[in-house]
Amino acid sequence: MPLSSIAPILVTGGSQRLGLAIAQFLNSDKFAPRYMDLEYQDIQRQVNPRVIVTYRHKKPAVEALIAQGIVAIKADFATDAGISDFIKEVKEHTPQLGGIIHNASDWDKETPNADLAKLFTNMMQVHASAPYQINLACKGMLIAGADIIHMTDFVQDRGSSKHIAYAASKAALHNLTLSFASLLAPGVKVNSIAPSLLMFNENDDESYKQKALSKSVLGICPGAQEAVNAVAFIFKSTFLTGQVIHLNGGRNIK
Numbered sequence: 001m002p003l004s005s006i007a008p009i010l011v012t013g014g015s016q017r018l019g020l021a022i023a024q025f026l027n028s029d030k031f032a033p034r035y036m037d038l039e040y041q042d043i044q045r046q047v048n049p050r051v052i053v054t055y056r057h058k059k060p061a062v063e064a065l066i067a068q069g070i071v072a073i074k075a076d077f078a079t080d081a082g083i084s085d086f087i088k089e090v091k092e093h094t095p096q097l098g099g100i101i102h103n104a105s106d107w108d109k110e111t112p113n114a115d116l117a118k119l120f121t122n123m124m125q126v127h128a129s130a131p132y133q134i135n136l137a138c139k140g141m142l143i144a145g146a147d148i149i150h151m152t153d154f155v156q157d158r159g160s161s162k163h164i165a166y167a168a169s170k171a172a173l174h175n176l177t178l179s180f181a182s183l184l185a186p187g188v189k190v191n192s193i194a195p196s197l198l199m200f201n202e203n204d205d206e207s208y209k210q211k212a213l214s215k216s217v218l219g220i221c222p223g224a225q226e227a228v229n230a231v232a233f234i235f236k237s238t239f240l241t242g243q244v245i246h247l248n249g250g251r252n253i254k
């Protein structure tokens, strides 16, 4: 295995919750890329960075990631300038990538006084245009055996009456999975993870929680480890591309 197989994995939106758990896992000794034999896993463990994250707000969790050797790049994907500045910066940090996990997301919704044009543009920008531009700009940096993972949502297939633009933008991201899986084969696999409820938010009240739990047949809120497990599975697989891992507790059969 050539030394050129050593390449960091990029996780967007790595400052909290699922993105943070995924970045911590990829930076840990629990993660071993399938294209790397044991000797090179040892080398990879000594190479910094193994993971690059993006963040908008520099919370203590970002400082902790930096202290662990992770590179953290401040990036806001709401504008084209934010996306292109980020692409330029990531290229200054590394000539190659072992994978990209498009996790950054803004779960915005239609409210009575919302600027709907702005909302729709922002959702498409963060969830579809940013992954689209980053994948195309960085495709030459992806090593053979790399993975791209798009974090989509259960609502990509079903829509959502309360998060209409968000759902449409996740559907667009799902479609990008299909195009990029075809474009980048056979060297790079491209898949989606489509969760429904994995983590509650801090301000969710008891009645919201009960209603959300009742939507799936398994009736639990499993936490970030479920997303980490799916990421690990995708990185291990040699035959999965253009697919969706539906992490929804059987919400589709309720």
Ligand SMILES: NC(=O)C1=CN([C@@H]2O[C@H](COP(=O)(O)OP(=O)(O)OC[C@H]3O[C@@H](n4cnc5c(N)ncnc54)[C@H](OP(=O)(O)O)[C@@H]3O)[C@@H](O)[C@H]2O)C=CC1
Pocket: 012, 013, 014, 015, 016, 017, 018, 019, 055, 056, 057, 058, 075, 076, 077, 078, 102, 103, 104, 105, 106, 107, 126, 151, 152, 153, 154, 194, 195, 196, 197, 198, 199, 200
């Ligand atoms: N949690 C769940 O139950 C579910 C999650 N998902 C999907 O899984 C992924 C992770 O979910 P979760 O951890 O809950 O997400 P969060 O909403 O908690 O975090 C998303 C991250 O995206 C970053 N972000 C938001 N807007 C922008 C922007 N304009 N530019 C750059 N970064 C941005 C935030 O950065 P910062 O914090 O620095 O501002 C944040 O760290 C998302 O794609 C989400 O849609 C889907 C279904 C269910």
Ligand SMILES: Nc1nc2c(c(=O)[nH]1)N=C([C@H](O)[C@@H](O)CO)CN2
Pocket: 104, 105, 106, 107, 153, 195, 196, 197, 198, 199, 200, 201, 212
């Ligand atoms: N970026 C985010 N997307 C989503 C979140 C979130 O907190 N941030 N949360 C959900 C919910 O868990 C939902 O699936 C159930 O209430 C969906 N997307």
